[in-house]
Amino acid sequence: MARKPRSVPEINAGSMADIAFLLLVFFLVTTTMDIPTGLQVGLPPIPDGPPPESKQRQKNVLEVLINSRNQLLVEGDLAEISQLNEITKTHLLNEGRDPRYAESSEEAIVSLKNDRGTDFVTYVGVYNEIKRAYNEVRDEYSEAKFGKPFAKLKKKSVPYDEVKKKYPIKISEAEPEDMGGN
Amino acid sequence: MSKFKKKESRGSQTINTSSLPDIVFMLLFFFMVATKMRDNEMKVRTSVPKASEVEKMEKKSWVNFIFVGPPLKTEVYGETPRIQLNDKISSVDDVQEFITLEREKVTEAEIPFLTTAIKADKEVKMGIVQDIKQELRKINALKLSYIASKEERGAVQ
Numbered sequence: 001m002a003r004k005p006r007s008v009p010e011i012n013a014g015s016m017a018d019i020a021f022l023l024l025v026f027f028l029v030t031t032t033m034d035i036p037t038g039l040q041v042g043l044p045p046i047p048d049g050p051p052p053e054s055k056q057r058q059k060n061v062l063e064v065l066i067n068s069r070n071q072l073l074v075e076g077d078l079a080e081i082s083q084l085n086e087i088t089k090t091h092l093l094n095e096g097r098d099p100r101y102a103e104s105s106e107e108a109i110v111s112l113k114n115d116r117g118t119d120f121v122t123y124v125g126v127y128n129e130i131k132r133a134y135n136e137v138r139d140e141y142s143e144a145k146f147g148k149p150f151a152k153l154k155k156k157s158v159p160y161d162e163v164k165k166k167y168p169i170k171i172s173e174a175e176p177e178d179m180g181g182n
Numbered sequence: 183m184s185k186f187k188k189k190e191s192r193g194s195q196t197i198n199t200s201s202l203p204d205i206v207f208m209l210l211f212f213f214m215v216a217t218k219m220r221d222n223e224m225k226v227r228t229s230v231p232k233a234s235e236v237e238k239m240e241k242k243s244w245v246n247f248i249f250v251g252p253p254l255k256t257e258v259y260g261e262t263p264r265i266q267l268n269d270k271i272s273s274v275d276d277v278q279e280f281i282t283l284e285r286e287k288v289t290e291a292e293i294p295f296l297t298t299a300i301k302a303d304k305e306v307k308m309g310i311v312q313d314i315k316q317e318l319r320k321i322n323a324l325k326l327s328y329i330a331s332k333e334e335r336g337a338v339q
Contacts, residue, residue: 013203017199017202024209027214030217031216036239036301037237037238037330037332038239038299038327038330039327039328039330040325040327041327042325042326043315043323043324043326044324046319116308116309116312117308118307118308120303120305120306120308121231121305123308124233124330125231132234135235
């Protein structure tokens with residue numbers, strides 16, 4: 001009783017690649033690999049009890065105020081956002097020459113205060129300009145001393161820490177306050 | 183001369199394509215794994231401001247998003263900017279609970295690395311952002327980031 005050898009039916013796999021391609025294209029299109037970017041900010045912890053008496057000398061603090069009409073007041077004078085970069089740099093690089101600005105870069109502080117009615121975009125713009133001034137000053141120092149910009153320095157290396165110590169980013173944000181005038 | 187003739191006589195060769203599906207499947211699986219199908223469904227409009235000093239987020243799973251902006255469904259939620267946590271329109275009082283829930287999703291060692299990202303619309307006023315900031319300070323979530331799109335230095339004014 002020899003069985004007739006049954007022929008195994010073959011599935012045509014020629015279109016497999018097409019189906020796979022179709023799926024591939026779908027996933028290619030739907031995939032988003034963008035990493036979100038943002039301005040990193042460190043918030044101060046809520047102090048216990050009343051805030052301590054500020055020991056900072058007035059001239060070490062660069063006061064920046066933004067009102068509800070998005071106008072800028074730097075050290076009591078009206079200013080434009082475009083000037084802020086220059087002013088912050090002068091403040092950081094002053095090293096005690098001009099009595100209105102910081103005594104040394106290590107002690108320099110930028111104090112930022114805004115109104116509840118300030119536009120978010122203005123606030124981010126101002127914050128960005130201050131941060132830019134810090135980054136550019138750091139870059140210049142790093143370039144002059146180590147021959148490459150700050151961003152190229154290896155993290156936690158000696159030059160990196162030195163630049164960071166020389167120009168610490170101290171942007172203090174005042175306790176929120178309603179200055180009014182909405 | 184005979185050498186050349188031989189070559190000509192071979193005619194067109196077929197390329198073996200039997201491994202093509204394998205290659206394509208490999209790519210397919212890669213993209214299937216890399217795709218995150220659903221981000222948060224946006225209930226508020228957030229067109230972010232531009233800034234030059236932005237930094238990339240370290241790890242997306244460590245970032246908790248808080249969306250602030252005018253609601254898309256104005257007939258339900260009105261026109262004033264609202265806060266969106268996960269998929270829901272929420273109020274400032276829900277921020278602390280949201281952060282607590284997000285902290286439970288990661289191990290204890292990772293908690294200090296958690297960043298809160300405020301993705302706010304350009305037209306939002308600082309008042310609402312400030313309220314969120316205060317809530318975050320109360321719960322000691324001090325790493326914050328304002329989402330902004332990258333722009334070259336000097337172009338922002």
